Amino acid sequence: MSNALAAAAVAIGPGAGVESTAAALSRAVLLASARMEVTDRPDRVQIINGAFNANPDSMKAAAFTALSAWRTDAGPSPSWAR
Structure with missing residues (x-):
């Protein structure tokens, strides 16, 4: 973004x-795969692949992005987000 x-x-x-x-x-x-690639599965699980150029800072940013993008209408939060 x-x-x-x-x-x-x-x-x-x-x-x-x-x-x-x-x-x-x-x-x-x-242009590059695995860079915040979002996949929606039929069972309402959303996969965010941020593995491109993974390092501690980028993984922290990816986790923050995932948590801040969490939709409240998607049901209960996953166990890792509690």
């Missing part, structure tokens, strides 16, 4: 339109 915000700032700063910048970002594709 921060990369997309940085790209938008670089584009909009010199005069690109907000709408065209948003349209361009909406067409962005994942």
